[in-house]
Amino acid sequence: MAVSIFDVIGPVMVGPSSSHTAGAAKIGSVARRVCKDKIVEVDFYLHGSFAQTYKGHGTAKALLGGILGMSPCDERIKYSYKIAEKEGMKFAFHQVDLGDVHPNTVKIVMKDDEDRKHELIGSSIGGGKILITNIDGMEMEFTAEYPTIINKHLDKPGTVAKVSSILARYDINIAFLKVFRQSRGSLASMVIETDNKVTPEILEEIQAIPTIKQIMFIDADGR
Amino acid sequence: MYQFNHAVELLNLCREYKLSIPEITLRAEAEESGRNVEEIWRLTEENFRVMEESIRKGLNPDIRSVGGLIGGNAYKLSIYGQADTLSGRKIVKAASYALAVSEVNAAMGKIVAAPTAGSSGVVPGVIISIKEEKNLKLKDAIEGLLVAAAVGKIIAVNATLSGAEGGCQAEIGSAAAMAAAAAVFMSGGKEQMCFDAASIALKGLLGLVCDPVAGLVEVPCSKRNAVAAAVALISADMTLAGISSFIPFDEVVEAMSRVGRQMSPDLRETARGGCAITPTALAFTRHIIEQSDDL
Numbered sequence: 091m092a093v094s095i096f097d098v099i100g101p102v103m104v105g106p107s108s109s110h111t112a113g114a115a116k117i118g119s120v121a122r123r124v125c126k127d128k129i130v131e132v133d134f135y136l137h138g139s140f141a142q143t144y145k146g147h148g149t150a151k152a153l154l155g156g157i158l159g160m161s162p163c164d165e166r167i168k169y170s171y172k173i174a175e176k177e178g179m180k181f182a183f184h185q186v187d188l189g190d191v192h193p194n195t196v197k198i199v200m201k202d203d204e205d206r207k208h209e210l211i212g213s214s215i216g217g218g219k220i221l222i223t224n225i226d227g228m229e230m231e232f233t234a235e236y237p238t239i240i241n242k243h244l245d246k247p248g249t250v251a252k253v254s255s256i257l258a259r260y261d262i263n264i265a266f267l268k269v270f271r272q273s274r275g276s277l278a279s280m281v282i283e284t285d286n287k288v289t290p291e292i293l294e295e296i297q298a299i300p301t302i303k304q305i306m307f308i309d310a311d312g313r
Numbered sequence: 314m315y316q317f318n319h320a321v322e323l324l325n326l327c328r329e330y331k332l333s334i335p336e337i338t339l340r341a342e343a344e345e346s347g348r349n350v351e352e353i354w355r356l357t358e359e360n361f362r363v364m365e366e367s368i369r370k371g372l373n374p375d376i377r378s379v380g381g382l383i384g385g386n387a388y389k390l391s392i393y394g395q396a397d398t399l400s401g402r403k404i405v406k407a408a409s410y411a412l413a414v415s416e417v418n419a420a421m422g423k424i425v426a427a428p429t430a431g432s433s434g435v436v437p438g439v440i441i442s443i444k445e446e447k448n449l450k451l452k453d454a455i456e457g458l459l460v461a462a463a464v465g466k467i468i469a470v471n472a473t474l475s476g477a478e479g480g481c482q483a484e485i486g487s488a489a490a491m492a493a494a495a496a497v498f499m500s501g502g503k504e505q506m507c508f509d510a511a512s513i514a515l516k517g518l519l520g521l522v523c524d525p526v527a528g529l530v531e532v533p534c535s536k537r538n539a540v541a542a543a544v545a546l547i548s549a550d551m552t553l554a555g556i557s558s559f560i561p562f563d564e565v566v567e568a569m570s571r572v573g574r575q576m577s578p579d580l581r582e583t584a585r586g587g588c589a590i591t592p593t594a595l596a597f598t599r600h601i602i603e604q605s606d607d608l
Binding site: 092093094095096097098099100101102103104105106107108109111112142143145146147148151163165167168216217218 | 316338342345346353356357359360363378379380417418419420421422423424425426427428429430431433436458459461462463465466469470474475477478491527528529530531584601
């Protein structure tokens with residue numbers, strides 16, 4: 091992939107570490123968007139280097155800041171514990187072994203105000219870039235650098251074609267399309283990263299496809 | 314059309330189109346990103362403003378890092394630099410600005426990774442001090458930043474900018490190369506001279522290990538930013554005096570990449586070697602793990 095000059099002179103971020111601070115804030119902010127309702131409780135399970143060195147890198151504050159809606163360049167990240175307490179959000183950090191995953195990986199478990207649970211697993215893979223690998227138990231992979239549509243759908247022929255034809259009609263170019271399934275004919279997930287803005291009406295149209303069970307949209311971060 | 318992955322290609326493009334390094338860099342970025350040149354200039358200027366702001370904040374005497382190891386050094390050096398110094402006013406100023414940014418970074422303040430957060434002081438330290446000392450315009454500084462970006466991009470494509478992969482030479486070494494090239498450009502040097510300076514700076518820091526005490530981006534990272542700013546300026550001065558680099562830049566980058574691969578993982582950001590396992594560092598590491606619940 092081509093290197094942008096803004097990967098070299100950038101990103102704008104709060105320190106001290108692009109992987110341990112900026113990437114952590116980004117993972118938190120994706121998690122916040124996965125849990126659409128008000129988050130009242132959040133548990134962070136830190137793995138590998140995240141578990142070993144999170145204290146001095148502000149990793150914990152950055153993850154929590156992301157959950158509170160802060161971007162990696164938000165200077166309030168430093169005070170995210172206090173801000174979470176003020177907002178009445180409960181939070182805890184745990185050091186765990188998540189198995190054979192990237193050294194900078196975190197599993198985030200959120201509870202909303204109606205006691206529903208959401209989970210996300212993400213890794214900070216260097217230079218502030220991230221990879222989300224699991225949402226609510228469904229395996230997937232996306233970077234959150236592009237506007238991303240995530241569907242849960244029945245693994246039936248024609249579903250992918252129907253979705254892509256809707257996108258084509260709105261002149262949305264698909265940058266990456268990945269389909270993941272647990273077993274043949276059961277529930278599967280589809281991750282579509284696009285080059286263009288995705289409007290609510292497009293998402294509604296996709297959701298109306300009978301085999302689509304659930305749809306989620308994560309907008310791109312920053313530039 | 315304007316794409317380049319190596320210094321040789323960039324220099325050829327400059328000759329072919331009779332354009333400067335920043336002009337080719339802008340056009341290459343526009344081609345690849347789909348943004349227009351004006352927008353890329355504006356985004357670069359935004360980043361430059363953040364750099365200026367982080368220097369301003371970092372010169373505050375009361376700044377303290379999260380791990381508590383550094384803070385206030387930029388202020389000390391900037392006050393000292395007002396009198397006659399050994400290394401000269403310009404080097405001391407660049408070094409104090411580099412310290413300022415790295416202290417803001419360690420205090421969880423806002424910085425521009427250039428190329429990384431740990432090495433974020435060198436490029437702004439050099440470019441902004443030269444802008445002030447030579448009374449240059451904003452445009453000249455932005456162009457300097459674009460030259461630095463072009464150099465960093467070539468290193469990113471052909472080697473690495475990550476300390477975990479290539480050691481500190483990949484972060485601080487790259488930052489010094491980027492800053493040296495920018496310094497030459499801002500002093501009116503020719504295209505080839507920018508890369509000669511970048512080569513001299515990177516060679517000067519080749520083999521530098523990444524050995525953060527307690528894994529924190531504080532010691533020795535912060536002061537290395539200041540040292541690298543001085544390396545960048547003296548490399549630029551040598552080039553401006555007519556000295557060239559015997560090894561061309563693209564080959565120095567290859568050498569850096571190879572050295573990085575030969576380096577033990579203990580010396581690549583794991584805090585298992587170098588300064589990180591000195592008795593003083595280990596005593597501090599035990600202390601910080603026990604004491605700091607609020608980190």
